[in-house]
Amino acid sequence: MLAKFFDSDLWYSFTRNPVTIVSAVVALVLILGAVLAPLIAPHNPFDLASLQLMDAFKPPAWDPEGEAIYPLGTDDQGRDMLSAIMYGARVSLLVGISAVLFSTSLGVLVGLTAGYAGGTVDALLMRIADIQLTFPSILVALLIDGVVRAALPREVHNDIALYVVIFAIGISNWPQFARTVRGSTLVERNKEYVQAARIIGISAPKIVYSHVLPNVMGPVLVIATLNLGFAVLAEATLSFLGVGVPPTQPSLGTLIRIGNDFLFSGEWWITIFPGVALVLLVLSVNLLGDWLRDALNPRLR
Amino acid sequence: MRKSMMALLAGLLVAGAAEAQTIRWAASGDPNTMDPHSQNVGTVTMVTQQIYDALISRTADLAPTPGLALSWTQVEPTRWRFVLRQGVRFHEGETFTADDVVFSIGRALAPTSNYGIFVDTVERAEKIDDFTVDVVTKIPDPILPNKFASVYMMSRSWSERVGATRPQNTRNREEMATVRQANGTGAFRLTVREPDVRTVLTRNPNWYGWQETVAGLAPGNVNEIVFRPVSADATRVAALLSGEVDFVLDPPLQDLTRLRAAPGVRVLEGPEVRTIFLAFDTFRDELVYSNVRGRNPFRDLRVRQALYHAIDITAIQRTTMRGQSVPTGTLFPAQVNGYVAAEDVRLPFDAARARALLTEAGYPNGFEITLDCSNNRYINDEQICQAIAAMWSRVGVRTSLNAMPLAPFFAKIQRDDTSVYMLGWGVPTLDALYSFQSLVATRNGAQGDGIWNYGRYSNPAMDALIGRMKTEAGPARQATIAEALRLYRDDVPHIPLHHQMIPWAMRSNISIPHAANNQPYFRWARVN
């Protein structure tokens, strides 16, 4: 399996493209840092009892006033920035990936159903997708977040806020997947092998699952990768507006919002480092997505 | 032709000179009404006090000084007599008389007024003659003049003409004129009012104060004030640095160093009459937001003391407040009448002592608690609470922070839906009673008593002292206040934290006296 991958066109195109390799490395480092944060982060920034207020606002270690135990400095509460960024990237990625998985599953399901069933079902589902597409994700997220905030007591809300944000971002991006998958499904549905399968009595779900689905996975993967960048940014924007993840689980967006207050005051590291981490993460993911799109689309080669 | 050119040029020069005496002013919040009796909040009074005068004014040191009244005397225990200034006109031309005073006091007493606490003892106002007014009180009220410095005078005939005889209130379907119009006797008149965008005040050349020097303060030379709300901290600082605004009332603390160093910018520092403190639920038998079952740890004095000892106020002062706070161990700052320096002593920061007290009280492993905080009301409120949550967690009281914008925060604590919360209390009357009555008196439904006592602290000894404060005068009253301050210190109903400092930032060519009520008095401002 692995050998087959390294032998593939995809791998060849990957090794030929230095930008892609660099982005892959950057993305990998950021993702590993985030995933392994509890194991490798120098501090646990969310263990309140370990915070020392007198250690607040320490500049990065290379600054004469910095300290080696805080490589990227500390924030206004004395949290280690490096650890905070690692934990923050963890939350950002968790939200981003979950949101994309959610919109992918929903979009693929709707697309397959619409494309395969056709007729009224198709028209209705695509109409909903159109309407959904007109509402910008940020507004949908604000709406959903507001409803949940209103409906639930605050304590409960803090516990489920993460899922609300995932749902809010995920729900606004599914139509892209649905449209693409529907298009491919329409094409596949009329091919002879699908017709043949239908004639010999294979059930519709099975046909879709074993014949149609594999053929639409390429474009889906491309959209998913590109969407990951959007999802991470959407989360950051919501957190910046103060309606994102709860402050007890700060994401990169939350860190930037907090640091933003210190941008003019000389404590630039509190906002610049999380900002750089966010931009690097989104940029590398987007570059990978671009490359994947070009590599999987033979017409563009 | 040449003559008219010259005239035009001269006109331009004059206009240019006038232009130079404009102050472009920014703050984070916009006043939500121009009605002087509708909203008792700083963002409103910072503008209305430029337009309206009260019977009694304040100097920049907040000392009472003649305003629209030239003198006031307590002719009987329940009767204050005010002799009015003559020859004063409102901006729209009406002459100011006793009728306007009686009307304005009545308006402040109306159910829709938000200034009730300043007239809470008033029975009625009586016109004696055109320039003499008596105020009859329900009980003897020695501090009435302090309160009357916040009751602004409106024109009766104008208010009747525009249909604003009672304070503006949003409950009506129609909009009231006083939301956007104003007609006072003050140093500046309102010329443009665009809510959330721009408020322009221009000099009232007929104001009586332009001829007076009050407490060493010469009248200023400002012709025009253009106020713009800029809520984003970074943007407000950027606007001052780039010269787009001249005066910022509330520069963020973290930017002070940069502002001080910036060429052409000056920072004026001073204390505010506002004390930040933490208050406990000492009423319930079991806390709502804690894991302790069957008892309320905050009813135990030792627990309250332990949490007090756990707070490193120096670290908060130095780091979170960047030096812009005065740590305190008492209920109000020194500017307030009744302050006793000997009672302004904190329980020292001592984590070991805190742990010992917790163990003694039966919580060797601490407990869990939720701290309720606002995040946009006081200076760095959320950051202070974060720091306190960490400090309490270190002595074993695992604290989760619930920080909210002021609207939901006030709504929550006003339902008594809290176990411990942070609050900041300003004292507009500059008298101890205002704080004691609102914050630590037992809530009994009477006007003023315990209305901001959301931990429902109740101590009969304290209530008795507060009762005496209301009617006593002179040294006896001072002794009562001192006794109450001692009880406050011993019984720890609150953990006092600090008095806020309120730095103002401005272009260097502007001079203005700093006032501890956070009110910029532009009547004494100069543009050089």
Add this chain to the structure above:
Amino acid sequence: MFAFIVSRVLQALPVMLVVAFISFAMFAYVGDPIAIMLGQDFTEAQRATLVRDLGLDQPFFVQFLKFVGNAVQGEFGLSYRLGRPVSDLIIERAPATLELALVAAFLALAIGVPMGVYTGLYRNSWLSRFFLTFSLIGVSLPTFLIGILLILIFAVWLGWLPSFGRGDVTRLGWWSTGLLTWTGLKALILPAITLGLFQMTVIMRLLRAEMLEVLRTDYIKFARARGLTDRAINFGHALKNTLVPVITVAGLQLGAIIAFAIVTETVFQWPGMGLLFIQSVGAADIPVMAAYLMLISAVFVTINLVVDLLYFAVDPRLRIGGGGH
């Protein structure tokens, strides 16, 4: 055609009703306007009167029905925070937001389209690579960060452009415009760039992809074989064919621009509807928030409708199918 429009309008109605319900439900129980309106000192009696006068003691559905009934007449009540009719507030703020959104959209098109065409035609030139990298950075930087950086550079460091507000505005009836004064134009530059940058990159990337697709089609190859000039092929045939999706996306993006104006207006203190909305959220000013969401939704539904009609006008296949894709 008429039946098509009617069916689309009928489809829009339930959408609006759902939005009305959500926007009402969303804020019905959030915050407490009473606490704000009463301020620091009040009695229980004052509080009870206010609750009754505002109708906050009535059941949820009674409040909702009243809300919808009033909304249909453009009546959203009085703002809790400012004590003025919400419709007045919205009308005052709408020009600021619309002007910003339209200028941002114009910038996005005026710069995004040529960049897209160029990168599509000369996809291996260094300038194309530069544009692509630039567009990627544009997509990867959050809007609020772009705004803050622009303020830092152009307002604080260089002192060229204002950091907040609209500058001087001119009144044309109920409309206020910043386009007619020098300060107004200067104040518009940074917010418009901040708001338009993301859409610009979207349009550029879309146009590039479309150009690449179209240039591969048979009829372009055929045109080339016929010996038409490059210019005629590129602009007469290729670009023309990419415009339908671009118009669609640009239309849909206009909605996104208005929504993202919330962020831009917050950063630049732009006195538009987005800022009004965010300030109202902080003050739990329910009538304003509800009205804003209703209005924005109405705008989106309208844009959607117009785009549908454009499709209908441009794509002859739809006229036969009558709505299917």
